[in-house]
Amino acid sequence: MPGTGPGLSRNGRDEAVAWAWEFVQQAGVPLRPGDRERIEVAGLGLGELEITGLQILTLAAGEWVGVKLLILRPHQFFPQHRHPPSPAEGYPGKTEILRGQYGVAYLYVPGIPTPRPSVSPPAHRRRHCTVLHEVPLHPGDQYVCPPDTWHWFQAGAPGAVLWSISSRVTDAVDRFADPQVVRMAKPDR
Amino acid sequence: MPGTGPGLSRNGRDEAVAWAWEFVQQAGVPLRPGDRERIEVAGLGLGELEITGLQILTLAAGEWVGVKLLILRPHQFFPQHRHPPSPAEGYPGKTEILRGQYGVAYLYVPGIPTPRPSVSPPAHRRRHCTVLHEVPLHPGDQYVCPPDTWHWFQAGAPGAVLWSISSRVTDAVDRFADPQVVRMAKPDR
Numbered sequence: 001m002p003g004t005g006p007g008l009s010r011n012g013r014d015e016a017v018a019w020a021w022e023f024v025q026q027a028g029v030p031l032r033p034g035d036r037e038r039i040e041v042a043g044l045g046l047g048e049l050e051i052t053g054l055q056i057l058t059l060a061a062g063e064w065v066g067v068k069l070l071i072l073r074p075h076q077f078f079p080q081h082r083h084p085p086s087p088a089e090g091y092p093g094k095t096e097i098l099r100g101q102y103g104v105a106y107l108y109v110p111g112i113p114t115p116r117p118s119v120s121p122p123a124h125r126r127r128h129c130t131v132l133h134e135v136p137l138h139p140g141d142q143y144v145c146p147p148d149t150w151h152w153f154q155a156g157a158p159g160a161v162l163w164s165i166s167s168r169v170t171d172a173v174d175r176f177a178d179p180q181v182v183r184m185a186k187p188d189r
Numbered sequence: 190m191p192g193t194g195p196g197l198s199r200n201g202r203d204e205a206v207a208w209a210w211e212f213v214q215q216a217g218v219p220l221r222p223g224d225r226e227r228i229e230v231a232g233l234g235l236g237e238l239e240i241t242g243l244q245i246l247t248l249a250a251g252e253w254v255g256v257k258l259l260i261l262r263p264h265q266f267f268p269q270h271r272h273p274p275s276p277a278e279g280y281p282g283k284t285e286i287l288r289g290q291y292g293v294a295y296l297y298v299p300g301i302p303t304p305r306p307s308v309s310p311p312a313h314r315r316r317h318c319t320v321l322h323e324v325p326l327h328p329g330d331q332y333v334c335p336p337d338t339w340h341w342f343q344a345g346a347p348g349a350v351l352w353s354i355s356s357r358v359t360d361a362v363d364r365f366a367d368p369q370v371v372r373m374a375k376p377d378r
Contacts, residue, residue, distance in 0.1 A: 028217035030290060030328030062333060064284040064356035065254060090279070095253040101219060139219030144251060165354055167253040 008043035016041045020055035020071040027102035027161040029069060035059075039071075044079065045182025051122050054078045058169075066094075066169035070162040072105055072155035077121045080108075080129050080152035080177040083145075083170055093147030096166040100137035105160035107135040107143055107153045119154040128178035137162060150177065197232035205230045209244035209260040216291035216350040218258060224248075228260075233268065234371025240311050243267045247358075255358035259287075259351040261294055261344035266310045269297075269318050269341035269366040272334075272359055282336030285355040289326035294349035296324040296332055296342045308343040317367035326351060339366065 021036045040056045043049040055071040072078070083094035098107055106118050111133030118136065121129050131150045135143045137160070145151050153162075174183060210225045229245045232238040244260040261267070272283035287296055295307045300322030307325065310318050320339045324332045326349070334340050342351075363372060 028219070030217070032329045035329075059288070059331065060286050060333065060354070062284060064281075065286060065354060067286060067288075067354050092253075095251060097249050097254060097256060099248070099256075140221045140224070142248065144249065165249070165254060165256050167356065 008041065008047070008049055012043070012049055013041045016049060016053075016055055019073070020057070023159060024057060024069060024071050024161055027069075029101060029161070031057075042078075044176075046180060048122070050076065052077050052079065052125060061169045063168060066164070066166045068164040068166075068169075069101070070098075070160075070164050072103075072153075072160045072162070074157050074159045075119065075155055076159070077119075077125065077154040078152060079121075079125060079181055080131065080150050081174050081181075082148050082150050084148050084173055084175055086170070086173070091168065094166050094168065094170050095147055096145040096164055097142060098137060098145060098153070099142040099163040099165065100139045101161045101163055102139060103158040103160035104139075104156040105137045105153050105162055106156065107137055107145075107151060109133050109135060109143070109145065109151050110149065119156060121152070121154060125178060128176075130177065152177075197230065197236070197238055201232070201238055202230045205238060205242075205244055208262070209246070212348060213246060213258060213260050213350055216258075218290060218350070220246075231267075233365075235369060237311070239265065241266050241268065241314060250358045252357060255283075255353070255355045257353040257355075257358075258290070259349075259353050261292075261342075261349045261351070263346050263348045264308065264344055265348070266308075266314065266343040267341060268310075268314060268370055269320065269339055270363050270370075271337050271339050273337050273362055273364055275359070275362070280357065283355050283357065283359050284336055285334040285353055286331060287326060287334060287342070288331040288352040288354065289328045290350045290352055291328060292347035292349035293328075293345040294326045294342050294351055295345065296326055296334075296340060298322050298324060298332070298334065298340050299338065308345060310341070310343060314367060317365075319366065341366075 057069040060067040085093040113132035114134035246258040249256040302321035303323035
């Protein structure tokens, strides 16, 4: 049984999983009852899961392709990060397709800063958000994040379920802009 | 404007696209109106699209990851094929995750032949189906096809919408067991 990770009590984790399982079943992605056990909670060691973090249902994570559902509470924020290359393997880093399935989230990527963004990160995390071009992810919207490119996202008022469809998953080596984030081989659970 | 491909009239193509677009919108995957233009019709040069072939909505096809919706008419059959390696590039061949979204399809892969299979390929195509282990793909079911491994599939009575989520798409080099299949860089459209 994995530990709860820093900053996240077992109660906090259990409550997050229960909420995410309930929410994701409304999203139109057919799931199996056993999929509940696949939900991971990424609190990132910050102890403020309801505002910063993510629930992740991993459907596949192989050598060549990964499929996850990212489940976000209303306004939940996931900090700026990038998927770095692995030069020894000739791997440029994870290419990640983010696709809206349910609710709405806003993705931020390099580019012209959006003048009136739709959401706002927690005030004490904002200075680590340096890419400010907004890409709305309503259901059916899709964006391809190239390898090694900064991005962050935040749900709108309804919360959100996003597909993350990618080349090889490399969570353990992801780089975060905020030094308070604890990078873990596996997310908190 | 691409040609209609051998064995498939423009009317046949248009009718297949119209049917597929109507059907896929029932499947619970949010789409954009412009996605209709992304539907390709793979008749494989056989001139019997309603029984052998496939409608494909490509959502992403990049260097590292591909996302398609495979849209099958009731009992429509897609012939046995494999995704071969590209040794010069160190690519083992396409890894393909097939995941049931709507309706039902049956995937056949190497293994112990299933005694009473749920579907039956067109009689004149059957001898090119040599892998006979059945994997049902109901909504929420998922199977990872390894690179360079024979597989074929056929929809059940309701028809089917499947996700095909894969490493780099390599349609042009796919190998088919049936020599009558015309391999094309792009499917008929």
